[in-house]
Amino acid sequence: MKSSVITFPGSNCDRDMDVALKKFGFNNIMVWHNDSELPKSDLVVLPGGFSYGDYLRCGSMASKSKIMQSVINFAKTGGLVMGICNGFQILVETGLVPGVLLRNKYLEFICKNVFVKLNNKDNAYFKNLNKDVLEFHIAHNEGNYFCTNDQLKEIKDNNQIAIYYCNSEGNIDDQYNPNGSIKNIAGIFNKQKNVLGMMPHPERMIDQSLSGEDGSLFFKNLINNIK
């Protein structure tokens, strides 16, 4: 299985994602933001970090990078595109997924483990996962997902919500919402469910010595689903 991780100026989880993808069997290639051609890929990942320093609006500069036109075309033809953290912010800026990501509710960067509940398993990312609640890790300053009521209705009608923040039992409640996201949304799909944007970092949970191993479950399942 071939994957591509795009490196933007200021990306800083690109290496971590490369390590994770390779660990679970992907043949991964790092792609420079200024390239125009995407290598042949089964999965494209927009990694976390601070592309362009997040100085304008998180993700907005990167969404206009040269490579992004190929990524958008790839997504529009059904290719799997996953944006993690800053990658999610880039995805919303391209319009591939709806909504925006605001500054965290308490105006502070937050780095900790969280639980997320899977909402929709009918897609390449979560199909066949035998767990409904995963322990993931977040590290962000702008993860407060927001959209209009109309958008929210549409997202719900199309079953586009991928994961919710919850507790270890899978209860979705405001007290488990780390950043103020509307309806505890931690990640969403596009309509076709081939594009996934999410704030948590599964690539930081791939080894029992790290924060946990639910990232391993996620990647193992992902590569099996793509095969």
Place this chain on the structure above:
Amino acid sequence: MQVNEKIAIDHGLKADEYKRICELLKRTPNLTELGIFSAMWNEHCSYKSSRLHLKKLPTKGNKVIQGPGENAGVIDIKDGDAIVFKIESHNHPSFIEPYQGAATGVGGIMRDVFTMGARPIANLNSIHFGSPQHKKTKNLLRGVVHGIGGYGNCMGVPTIAGQTSFDSSYNGNILVNAMTLGLVKRNKIFYSKAAGLNKPVIYVGSKTGRDGIHGASMASASFDEKIEEKKPTVQVGDPFTEKLLLEACLELMAGDSIISIQDMGAAGLTSSSIEMASKGNLGIELNLDKVPCRESKMTPYEIMLSESQERMLIVLENGKENLAKKIFDKWNLDFAIIGKTTNTKNIELFFKNEKVASIPVNTLVENAPIYDRKWKKSKLPKKNKIKKDILNKFKTKDVLIKILANQNICSKEWIWQQYDHTVMGDTIQKPGGDSGVVRVHGTNKAVAASVDSSAVYCWSHPLTGGKQVVAESWRNLISVGAKPIAITNCLNFGSPENEDNMGEFVECVEGISEASKYLDFPVVSGNVSFYNQTKDVGIKPTPSIGGVGLLEDYKKMVSMDFKENDNLVLVVGKTEGHIDQSLFSRTILDEKNGPPPEVNLFNEKNNGETLLKLINQNYIESAHDVSLGGLLTAISKMCIKGNKGIKLKKPKHSLSDIEYFFGEDQGRYIIEINPMNLNEVTQILEKNSVHYEELGIIIEKEMILYDKTKVVIDELKSINTNWLKNYMS
């Protein structure tokens, strides 16, 4: 402008120093030259008051690749790998403008590390604020934490450990010390020594602006009521550019184009160019018209003294200019050939076809003043005789609750949750433990690091305090299973011109030196920050020690959380009930006199090395060193972290409960072992003449004291975590 003595004094020079400059030059310097002298001869850059004493520090050892004198120290961690590390202060800027001050402190120390070819793999910090009741404290704390996070998070380097304290002596002068560790192959280390004639001198990174002009001079002066006027001397950080600079430099370093490289830190272009020339025994010629400037009409004086961030100076091999330029173009960074190395041994500056400065390099470096300042020796304070019946009036449980809620003991989660501590995917011990631990990427090894200081002990008796901080750093590394290798120190003191403050400095350095010699824990890098005072009052002497150790097999790492019911808990090291200068004495009895606990280096070494043996033989389930707050505080933290309780036995001693539980005797650790291993463990301890006592047994979520008092761990946990959260909300 004609330079005279008054202008020199306005630059922070003393009258006799100005006289000496004129003698060395055999003429009056022009303004640019004067600016250069003032930048090179100030305390921050020249170490003129500290140098004589710093010589006493042990800096060599079989693991030391590079000691003090370079951008950072370097130690060997086997298999051709090396760790580059250093700690540095950014105190004054952080007090004036906490966000930018702290952010650029973090940026500066990371640059020191990647200048040497190492990719930063971990950040740490030691931050000290005034009393929580002081009107500035909350905003300063918030600003500093946001600044440290803002820079480190954007760089994608995990912040893995740190230390925070509150003390009214920092009310008018907070401390922000930042430390970075980097990983490098030992045959790919880069140094700042220039070599060869007519080699191109390259400027890369951000453009030069008017920010931070005379920052280093500000760091060498004390604060007064005009401090707000100093805001323009605080640099502004741009972590995004630094991230690009890091990647571009490492890309260039992968080849063989660089002869020497130096980051532009304090005193910017001035100190970087002069250091390179001085170390290479060369001259350097710079054409200031070529320096990329952010603002128009910058003068040579401003260009030379700007402390704009994220800039590097490189001496390249001839013919490598295009290759290097390509890399910096790719990363969208400025690249300019601004001069060359010469054989004149002078620094010569040209601007608009005119020579605007010419100074022999040695006058700026070797001939910089060195002072043997007057200092006062401190006596060991007399022990307080606190009557037993006074101590017996206190209930252990009540004291414990007060101590766990104390600002200097409480959980600092509110702080470290704002730092990305997991990026790079190798953090195996997060903040909140005894040391932060990161794996050496792609290997079975891991590096542990801790940063410590004990200003109260240093204030009470500097010699003992100096020793204690080194010993505590050593213990924090041992507690996670790492073999301590070397330290970096950040020496934060008041004015060297004040005999008491200078005495504190001299004796703390002596204490550090004694302990690091004994423990074979050499000092490989560091920084001195004097003039931490407001008007005439200095801070409590606060040397921060950053210790680094190695775990050859990261799977043997130990953490402090209690693991399993029915396991036994022991204390290693002798408990003698030293209560003077303890947190209990100072905060609950309000007794500020008395000596700090004695540091017995033989016991420190022996206890630590024996515990390390036990860890390597997999006998230890959890471990934690006993420090501030004493035995019961340490046990409680292990309960809280592990979500476990403990049933304590009645101890065999004649001490009062308060002395036993809250005394701060040194050289102690709490360990958890499986009862099956009790015989083996005690045999090893006895064979090595290590004192130990059995404390109790691990149970579910409750602490039961021997008098049957019960304390619910969840209650202790919320007391411990809530103080800071409530304070900041």
